[in-house]
Amino acid sequence: MPHEDRRNFSIRLTIFKAAVILVFSAQAVAFWWFQVARHEEFAARADANHLRTISLRAPRGPLLDRDGQVMVQNQQIYIISILREQTDDVDATLERLAGITGADLAAMKEAVRRRLRDPIYRPIPVIENATKVQVVRVKARQIELPAVLVQEVPTRLYPDNRLAAHLFGYVGEVNEAQLARPEFATLSPGDIVGQSGIELALNSLLMGRDGARYVVVDSRGREIYLEGEQAPVDGQPIKLTIDLDMQKALEEAFHFYKFTGAAAFLDPATGDVLAMTSLP
Structure with missing residues (x-):
């Protein structure tokens, strides 16, 4: 070279x-x-930045009469909750929330007190069935309220005139005594279950399976992005032997004639209960 x-x-x-x-x-x-x-x-x-899991409540199955007419269904309402893991002073947060929404401060403190044994990451509802005005006010001040969560959830809608109230029963938060029973062993405080009537008797069928949203939030509790979501599974619709029109007729007759006692209409061929009532 x-x-x-x-x-x-x-x-x-x-x-x-x-x-x-x-x-x-x-x-x-x-x-x-x-x-x-x-x-x-x-x-x-x-x-x-950490991952927040937000429970998505599953709608309960509707109750239908023998012809498929809806008797009990669901409606969407707003719930405002407190996230204790996002605040060092729960009382101060509640006081600020009460000032913004006009909600009863004592009632909100009592709601938190009842759920103090819940895991700190689980939201505690403090305003049930919040009005649209309350929701708008909270969302407008969300930066100031990182420990406050607004959710739209399904809840039970019963007939306005309390039709067949004794038959349908009602739902509510699972209590400590129920949590100790085998049929409620997989539930957590705050879950909604049947407390009486058909709601209780057929609770395992009417209950769906809750879903969850997984969001990454910053130190101020603001959502940065959605990590994933598991959709809730609706509860099963239940068709009863009750005939809605006959149930209405029976209860209207009791009220009109001021009857007291109990009555039931049965199908003689099958023994199906077509209507039943009891007053007072």
Whole structure:
């Protein structure tokens, strides 16, 4: 190889080596900058952002009469809850929430007191069936209320005139005594179950399976992005032997004639209960 070519090759090799050294040096500096110099900053960001699991209540199955007419169904309402993990002062948060919404402060404190043994990450409802005005006010001040959660959830809608109230029964939050029973062993405080009547007797069928939303939130409780979602599964619709029109006629007759006592209409061919009532 001619002397001039060897010289040019040596120069190019030196430049190449210098470039490689420069690239690796830059990578080393960048590594040091992000992993050492700014370690505490990025660690704080990682700690500040965390995953929040928001339960999605499953609608209960509707109750239908023998012809498929809906007697008991669901409606959507707003619930305003407190996230204790997002506040160092629950009382101060409740006081601010009461001032914004006009809700009863004592009632909200009592709602929290009843659920103090719940896991700290589980929302505690403090305003049930919130009005649209209350919801708008809270959402408008959400930055000031990182520990407050607004949810739209399904709840039971019964006939306005309390038709067959003794038959349908009602639902409510599962209580401690129920949680100790095998049929409620998989439930958690705050879950909604049947408390009497058909709602209780057929609770396992009427209850659906709750879903969940998984969202990443920052240190102020603001949602950054949705990590995932598991849709709730609706409860089963239940068709009863009751005839809605006959049930209405029976109860109207009792009220009109001011009867007291009990009565039932049966299908003589099958023994099906077509209507039943009891007053008072």
